Amino acid sequence: MTTTTPVPLRTAQPSRQVRRAQTRKARRAAARSTPQAQNRALAEHILDAAAAKAAAAAQASTLAKAQLAEAEVQAWLKDMDARLEVIFAHPERNLGEIEEQLAVAVKEPLRLLAQRAAQVKANAVACQCPECHTQLSQQRYLSRIICSRFGPLTIWRRYGWCPRCGQWHFPADYALGLGHKAPASPYLQEISALLVSKMPAEQAVLVAERLGLDLSRCGLHQEAHRQGLKAQEWRAQFVAQLDTWEQIQQLASAATEGPPAQPFTLVIEIDAWDIRERDDWGKTQELREQGKKPERWHWVYMATVFRLDHRGQTAGKRAVIPQRGYAATRLGLEALSAQLYREALARGLGQAQLVLVIADGALWIWNLAEDRFPDARQRLDLFHAEEHLWAVAHDLYGHGTPEAQAWVAPLLQQIRDDQTLAVIASLTELKPRLLEAQQKKIQTQIGYFQDNAPRMKYKEVLQARKACEEGKATEQQKQLANHPVGSGAIESACRQYQCRFKRTGQFWTTSGDEALMCLETLWRNGRWAQLYPHARSSSALN
Ligand SMILES: [Zn+2]
Numbered sequence: 282m283t284t285t286t287p288v289p290l291r292t293a294q295p296s297r298q299v300r301r302a303q304t305r306k307a308r309r310a311a312a313r314s315t316p317q318a319q320n321r322a323l324a325e326h327i328l329d330a331a332a333a334k335a336a337a338a339a340q341a342s343t344l345a346k347a348q349l350a351e352a353e354v355q356a357w358l359k360d361m362d363a364r365l366e367v368i369f370a371h372p373e374r375n376l377g378e379i380e381e382q383l384a385v386a387v388k389e390p391l392r393l394l395a396q397r398a399a400q401v402k403a404n405a406v407a408c409q410c411p412e413c414h415t416q417l418s419q420q421r422y423l424s425r426i427i428c429s430r431f432g433p434l435t436i437w438r439r440y441g442w443c444p445r446c447g448q449w450h451f452p453a454d455y456a457l458g459l460g461h462k463a464p465a466s467p468y469l470q471e472i473s474a475l476l477v478s479k480m481p482a483e484q485a486v487l488v489a490e491r492l493g494l495d496l497s498r499c500g501l502h503q504e505a506h507r508q509g510l511k512a513q514e515w516r517a518q519f520v521a522q523l524d525t526w527e528q529i530q531q532l533a534s535a536a537t538e539g540p541p542a543q544p545f546t547l548v549i550e551i552d553a554w555d556i557r558e559r560d561d562w563g564k565t566q567e568l569r570e571q572g573k574k575p576e577r578w579h580w581v582y583m584a585t586v587f588r589l590d591h592r593g594q595t596a597g598k599r600a601v602i603p604q605r606g607y608a609a610t611r612l613g614l615e616a617l618s619a620q621l622y623r624e625a626l627a628r629g630l631g632q633a634q635l636v637l638v639i640a641d642g643a644l645w646i647w648n649l650a651e652d653r654f655p656d657a658r659q660r661l662d663l664f665h666a667e668e669h670l671w672a673v674a675h676d677l678y679g680h681g682t683p684e685a686q687a688w689v690a691p692l693l694q695q696i697r698d699d700q701t702l703a704v705i706a707s708l709t710e711l712k713p714r715l716l717e718a719q720q721k722k723i724q725t726q727i728g729y730f731q732d733n734a735p736r737m738k739y740k741e742v743l744q745a746r747k748a749c750e751e752g753k754a755t756e757q758q759k760q761l762a763n764h765p766v767g768s769g770a771i772e773s774a775c776r777q778y779q780c781r782f783k784r785t786g787q788f789w790t791t792s793g794d795e796a797l798m799c800l801e802t803l804w805r806n807g808r809w810a811q812l813y814p815h816a817r818s819s820s821a822l823n
Contacts, residue, residue, distance in 0.1 A: 338422040341437035347398035349390055361386040384493055392431035399427070399436050403453035410443035411455045417441025423451075427459060428498050429466040458815075463507060465499040470508055471813040472496070477505030478800040479781060509796025512803050512812055520623045532623075533631030546589040546764065547633035549625060549654065550771035551640045553580045554779055556611060559788040579791075581798070582617035583609045583778065585771045586625045588633075589763055602770065604628075607805045609778060611795045614645060622653050624806070630654075639768045641665040642733050661736040662768040666696055669726050673708065676722055677715075699740040705730050739766050 295303070349357075364382040368374045408417045420441040427434045438453040458467040465473060473496060476485035482502040489496040522528050555578040587605040594601065606628045608620035622630075630636065636657035640646040642665060650659055670692050671685075678685035695703045708727050712720055730737075743766070745758035754762065778801065782794060803809060810817045 334424075338424070338437050341400050341424075342404055342422065342439070344397060344400045344404060347394055347401050349394060353390060353393065357386065357390045388431055388493070392429070392434065395429055395431050396434040396436065399434055399457060402457060403436055403438050406439075406453045406456045408439045408441050408452055410446055410448075410450050411452055412450075413443065413445050415443050415445045417443055417450055417452070425454075425459075426464065427457075427466050428464045428469055428495065430468045430494065432495065434466070460504075460507065463500065463504055465496075465504050467813065467815055469494065469496060469499055470504060471816060473499055473501050473504040474508035474512070474800050474812075475804065477501060478509075478797050478804065481784070505800070506793060506796050508812070509793075509800050512799040513796060515812055516620070516799055516803070520619045523619060523623055523626075529626070532626045535631075543590065544634035545629065545632070546635045546637055547586065547625065547629055548589055548765060548770070549584060549586045549621070549636065549638045549650075549657070550765075550768045551582075551584040551617075551621070551638065551646045551649065552768060552771040552775050553582050553643070554775045554783075555579060556581050556782055556794055557788055558794070559790055577788075579611060581609060581611050581778070581782070581794075582614060583607070583771060583775055584617060584621040584624075585774050586621065586628050586630075587770070588629055589637075592763065604807075605770075605805070607774060607802050609798050609802050611791055611798065614649060618649050618653055621649075625654070637764065639765060640771070641768065642669075642729055644732075647736075659736045660738065660766065661733045663696070663739055663766040665768075666730075666733070666737060667693055669729055670696070670704070673723060673726055676719060696737060697739055697743055699738055701730055701734040701737045705734070742766055 361383065364386055365379070368378050368382060408420050409415065410417060418441055420439055422437050422439055424435050424437045427436060436453070436457070438451050440449060440451040442449055454461070458470075460470065463470075472489065472494060473485075476482075476489060476496075479485075480488070482505065486496050486501055522532060557577055558579055559577075585605055585607050587602045591604045592602050606624035608617055608624050610616045610620060625636075636654050637660060638646075638650040638654060638657045639660045639662055640650075641662050647659060650657060670689050674685040674689040675681075678688060692704050692707060695701070695707075705727055708723055708730070712723050712727075715723060742761055742764045745754060745761035745764075748754035748758045749762045778798065781801065782789065782798070803812060
């Protein structure tokens, strides 16, 4: 049996009823068009809206339990069923589709629950000044929309005026961990910080979206910057624990409590790389006219510190150091020195049997080492030392020639045998036979080896490694074989930071790069949860 839809009758003239309705509508429109009528309509609208708001505030402020109504739970289950049915009906939709659809289905019930839970929290907060704890006067309610992990949450907060501080306060905002004006929830604050310290903000928004997080309304770059400033504040307090001698003593001995540890070596590696900044932006022409060069590249000082006994190997025989401390800053050598020293103390400086500083030949590094770690053993990175000899070889005999190779080979061996003085003697002997320009170059290299000779001790480590390979190593040699002769750990760390901070076309401001670098370092140092206590419950940070 088939049913037929009735075809509407078409008439040339509207019916009498329709005509009457049209006349009434026209009269009403005419009445609204007078200014008085307009004012009346507007007032009614405002009163209606205010009443709706008051009702919403009243309802929210009495909420004492966060739960889903039975009907909401049922609606969710039904929705989930429907989504799964569609997937089951299509053989080509795989587990990915199931993951995706279930995550979508659960978002709304979680959003409602999060909104209600946040409201319950907000309701429990006393309406006192968070600074002086005075009862706030002129209390009233205002709602705000927070971007959360589950979507936008509307939260009503009581606020009031502190007569003592002369300020309006929203105590619930403090209690919930919300920023003054920024919409991000604490979780989204954290995610903004994490993503933007790893990748440019415009990419981060898209990655987050794919992971089911809407960061588009969070002002991602600004949010990450705010978080970076928070990280800097935390770091300043951390480093300020070095302000008194008593505090330093306390920190140094902190780790000695409990069972005595095996003697260990603490390795410190230091280096620097340069970053492009937007200072004097737009003044290039002006500066050039004054004969000045617009300075755009600045040093980022970095260091890493780790215990040798914490170094391990991956299944693929790659060296890994799971517990490593980092310091990185654009704020100058003093800042690096303090950060590094604090980090070294946290990593066992006070207990180490031996402290080993490894770096290239830069003078500032060795000054810093003398200043902060006067008892440390200093070692020049072997690779840098060899590079300096290769530079001479190439200069004398040309790049990659067999002659250069033949000349440099015995000298490289001398370096590995701790015979730096013999190398210096060879170079000095060579000097009078060269042209003036070459003499100057070779003198620079002689100076380099003279300055660094005390730091060029590789023989015992290399011999220990050889003995290990041959299975003839003594216990002491087994320990020694582990000692690094190069500063590869800091060089790879520098490269990793540069992957984020030195992308094509990237310019930074000092405040911008320092804030993000501080976040990155906090993450690497395993101190993320200091800034985001909620992250402690994540297995990734435990
Ligand atoms: Zn106050």
